[in-house]
Amino acid sequence: MNSNSDEVVIIGGGPAGSALGCYLSMAGIKNTIYENKLRAGTDIWYEFIRLYYKLLPAFTHFIRSKQHRIEVLRLLQGEVFDRREVPVLDAMRKFTHAAETTPGHAFAGALSEIPID
Numbered sequence: 001m002n003s004n005s006d007e008v009v010i011i012g013g014g015p016a017g018s019a020l021g022c023y024l025s026m027a028g029i030k031n032t033i034y035e036n037k038l039r040a041g042t043d044i045w046y047e048f049i050r051l052y053y054k055l056l057p058a059f060t061h062f063i064r065s066k067q068h069r070i071e072v073l074r075l076l077q078g079e080v081f082d083r084r085e086v087p088v089l090d091a092m093r094k095f096t097h098a099a100e101t102t103p104g105h106a107f108a109g110a111l112s113e114i115p116i117d
Contacts, residue, residue, distance in 0.1 A: 006029060006030070007029075007030045007031065007032070008020075008024055008029055008030070008031040008032075009031070009032055009034065010031055010032065010033045010034065011034050011035070011038070012033070012034075012035050013033045013034075013035030013036065014035070017033055017035065018033070021033050037081050038081075040081050040082065040083070041078070041080060041081040043083075044075070044080050044081070044082075044083050044086065044089075045075070045078055045080075047083075047089055047116075048075045048086075048089060050114060050115070050116045051089060051092040051093065051096070051116055053112055053114045054096055054111055054112050054114050054116050055092055055095065055096060055111060056111075056112060057107060057110045057111065058095065058099070058107055058110075058111075061095075062088060062091070062092060067088075068088040068091060071085070071086045071087070071088040072088055074086065075088070075089075093116065096111060096116060099111055
């Protein structure tokens with residue numbers, strides 16, 4: 001193995017993955033452990049799906065929005081691993097809160113009963 005051009009990707013940062021990363025580093029081989037990034041992406045995906053089903057009657061508002069469209073498409077494609085990249089999730093939460101707490105809101109009673117947290 002040529003340590004100047006080879007790189008190893010390790011999926012999982014448990015004891016075995018961490019030990020492997022340590023030994024590869026000591027041997028001068030560049031390596032990257034992807035546990036946290038994958039877990040963060042999964043958490044973001046689940047949050048998005050809960051909000052999607054909660055807001056189903058109003059979801060087109062977010063997909064049509066020039067401000068949020070690209071973020072929603074990235075979420076639908078599973079391409080987000082950092083929650084800070086998708087403020088649309090905060091906007092969806094704010095919309096949900098307003099619909100549930102504002103008397104006479106146009107979507108009062110129209111949102112699903114799915115909990116978002």
